[in-house]
Amino acid sequence: MALPAPHLDDRRFQQFVDDAKRYIQQRCPEWTDHNVSDPGVTLIEAVAHMADQIVYRLNRVPEKNHLAFLDLLGVTLFPPSAARADVTFWLSAAQPEPVVLPAGTEVATGRTETEESVVFATEDDLTVVPCELTAVLRQEAGTTPEDRSQDVFAGSDVAVFAAAPQPGDTLLFGLSAAVPRCAAVLLLDSRVDGVGVDPRQPPLRWEAWTADGWAECEVSEDSTGGLNRPGEVVLHVPAGHTVSRVGRTDAAWLRCRVVEAAPGQPFYSASPTVRSASAFTIGGTTRVVHATVVKDEPLGESAGVPGQRMRLAHAPAVADRPPLRLQVSDGDGWQEWQVVPDFASSGPHDRHITLEEATGAIAFGPSVRQPDGSVRQFGAVPAKGSVIRAPYYRTGGGRSGNVARGAIQALRSSIPYVARVENREAARGGVDGETVQEAKVRAPITLRAQERAVTARDYEELARRAAPEAARIACLAVDPAERSTGAAPAVSPAGAQAGQSGGTDGIGENAVRVLVVPQAVPDRGGRLRFEQLVPGEELLGRVTQFLDERRPVGTRLAVGPPFYQGVTVVATLHSFRAAKADRVRAEALDALYAYLDPLTGGAHGDGWPFGRPLRSGEIFAALQRVPGVELVDEVLLHPADPLTGRRGDATDRIELARSALLFPFDHRVRVIEAR
Numbered sequence: 001m002a003l004p005a006p007h008l009d010d011r012r013f014q015q016f017v018d019d020a021k022r023y024i025q026q027r028c029p030e031w032t033d034h035n036v037s038d039p040g041v042t043l044i045e046a047v048a049h050m051a052d053q054i055v056y057r058l059n060r061v062p063e064k065n066h067l068a069f070l071d072l073l074g075v076t077l078f079p080p081s082a083a084r085a086d087v088t089f090w091l092s093a094a095q096p097e098p099v100v101l102p103a104g105t106e107v108a109t110g111r112t113e114t115e116e117s118v119v120f121a122t123e124d125d126l127t128v129v130p131c132e133l134t135a136v137l138r139q140e141a142g143t144t145p146e147d148r149s150q151d152v153f154a155g156s157d158v159a160v161f162a163a164a165p166q167p168g169d170t171l172l173f174g175l176s177a178a179v180p181r182c183a184a185v186l187l188l189d190s191r192v193d194g195v196g197v198d199p200r201q202p203p204l205r206w207e208a209w210t211a212d213g214w215a216e217c218e219v220s221e222d223s224t225g226g227l228n229r230p231g232e233v234v235l236h237v238p239a240g241h242t243v244s245r246v247g248r249t250d251a252a253w254l255r256c257r258v259v260e261a262a263p264g265q266p267f268y269s270a271s272p273t274v275r276s277a278s279a280f281t282i283g284g285t286t287r288v289v290h291a292t293v294v295k296d297e298p299l300g301e302s303a304g305v306p307g308q309r310m311r312l313a314h315a316p317a318v319a320d321r322p323p324l325r326l327q328v329s330d331g332d333g334w335q336e337w338q339v340v341p342d343f344a345s346s347g348p349h350d351r352h353i354t355l356e357e358a359t360g361a362i363a364f365g366p367s368v369r370q371p372d373g374s375v376r377q378f379g380a381v382p383a384k385g386s387v388i389r390a391p392y393y394r395t396g397g398g399r400s401g402n403v404a405r406g407a408i409q410a411l412r413s414s415i416p417y418v419a420r421v422e423n424r425e426a427a428r429g430g431v432d433g434e435t436v437q438e439a440k441v442r443a444p445i446t447l448r449a450q451e452r453a454v455t456a457r458d459y460e461e462l463a464r465r466a467a468p469e470a471a472r473i474a475c476l477a478v479d480p481a482e483r484s485t486g487a488a489p490a491v492s493p494a495g496a497q498a499g500q501s502g503g504t505d506g507i508g509e510n511a512v513r514v515l516v517v518p519q520a521v522p523d524r525g526g527r528l529r530f531e532q533l534v535p536g537e538e539l540l541g542r543v544t545q546f547l548d549e550r551r552p553v554g555t556r557l558a559v560g561p562p563f564y565q566g567v568t569v570v571a572t573l574h575s576f577r578a579a580k581a582d583r584v585r586a587e588a589l590d591a592l593y594a595y596l597d598p599l600t601g602g603a604h605g606d607g608w609p610f611g612r613p614l615r616s617g618e619i620f621a622a623l624q625r626v627p628g629v630e631l632v633d634e635v636l637l638h639p640a641d642p643l644t645g646r647r648g649d650a651t652d653r654i655e656l657a658r659s660a661l662l663f664p665f666d667h668r669v670r671v672i673e674a675r
Helices: 013-029 039-072 148-155 435-450 456-466 480-485 491-497 537-548 581-594 617-623
Strands: 083-090 099-101 106-109 120-124 127-128 134-141 170-175 180-187 206-212 213-216 218-222 231-236 243-246 249-258 276-289 291-301 310-311 322-328 334-341 352-356 361-364 367-369 375-377 387-396 410-412 418-423 474-477 511-517 555-558 563-575 630-641 660-664 668-672
Touching: 039 231, 083 127, 099 276, 120 480, 127 276, 127 480, 134 148, 134 249, 134 276, 148 276, 170 276, 170 375, 213 249, 231 480, 243 537, 276 491, 276 581, 418 581, 435 456, 511 537, 563 581, 563 617, 581 617, 617 630
Parallel strands: 334 352, 511 555, 563 660, 563 668
Antiparallel strands: 083 276, 083 418, 099 127, 106 120, 106 410, 120 276, 134 170, 170 249, 180 231, 180 276, 206 213, 206 249, 218 231, 243 249, 291 387, 310 361, 322 334, 322 387, 352 361, 367 375, 410 418, 474 511, 563 630
């Protein structure tokens, strides 16, 4: 940590007043009225107040010198990060012509009496392409596709799968045009019902053909109950959807494929049938970012001298790489200048600039005198009088952009044919900019690490630089038992499902494991879903690449999520006579989910500690603090699997491996009212 700065003058207002009164007794003993009502004392207090302000400014000198030293070391404030989310634009009805939503289209959250709306803007153009159904093919497992288009379009009943369905049976739908990033609706008519499957969880998978092969589609609505009754299926088609040939038919293909049933999941006993089908496009999905676009901002004229600095009108600059486009007029047109991290490798003719994203400060290359007396120019210098402008950058960001799913629901301007918008997942990635105090704490760590990961603290700090949006990061040395097996022991099927990613194929000697918990925004009600805590491949790859370049030679590195151990609490409470049982139950459940939250739970509110076991006594204490609870009668802890919902035997203590975190799942609370 930084050395404490001494107070150059530690006197305060009252001390100045007391000293002045003592001098009065020595120099002017006839002045005997020292009460605050005396005009002379009032004058003394006024002077003491001004002296106190001077001392305060004097004591700021060590802090100023400290900051100047950090500036010499090149320590700058980290800028904020902007949250991003996928937003679906739903059309009022299917349109015969493409509907284009240009980049920069603004959407926002709802505005309330206490909170302002949060504005997002689309990053790319979105085209909602119209389509219709042109072909229907049926393919049993291990056979070639069979064209049944004429039968379906004629209204005949067509068996979707084999008489005894098996995994691999497929029904293919050919669309007239590829609909990448669009929401496609399949209207199906069927008269077969009750073929063995659970209509809420049929063993089916919907996929679309892309340039990389079959990719899974997200199903936002399926009223057919697994193709058992008339209804519609709403599919969100992935971005790479394209036209291809299946059999003798060219079309943009979607397919419904039978998959293996999960344990306890009913399977088809007979094939459903389809007698008619149609398709159309009803919306599209694109990425939005919590930032405002600034275009064609004039920055002034060049002075023609090295090291010139200027500042953007809107700071911070966020959300893009590069974060800024800058142009300089040379009389014949506009020349593009490139943002670089520093001028160390810049020559005198390189059009390079540096940008402090947090403050918006722009700097051109300096001239530096060399040891031999010559002067070297780092980066080009614009000609004197040249006009400088920023044609494009984004400003905004921060934690306020991390909104729950379903929160983005307002269009900032009316768009033809668009009825509503929604974000089907929470916006994530928003991080506030670094403060001066945080930079002062980080500076000694940066000096010690010197861009090299040696200690566990080094790995954690460098990983945070690579992924500031991560909620939690921890580094663990791999135990000898783990080194022999090549992986960490799984504590639950949920942990195994989360998987891991690393820079090496196995774990050997001198091995470390970096655990990454992604940022997650609870749904309305304060509940986290398990899939929100599994980091994406892009996040893990970014951290792995950054650390791999800075790890010592011979050290093996694995970057991945922790193993999540699900836990279900079953508790019995007695409420006070005046308390309502439903309210007590709701608040008790909220207390359990909050205390066991992997991001904000624990005794200190900064997330459940890695590897810390859970004891039933802690749950007793957490529930006893709930308003309206008179007595906590019984608490049982059950190990649980959040993926399958299965629970283990009751216990009073749940052990965790060092690389594991708790995940609260499906708590049960019974409240007995007082009589």
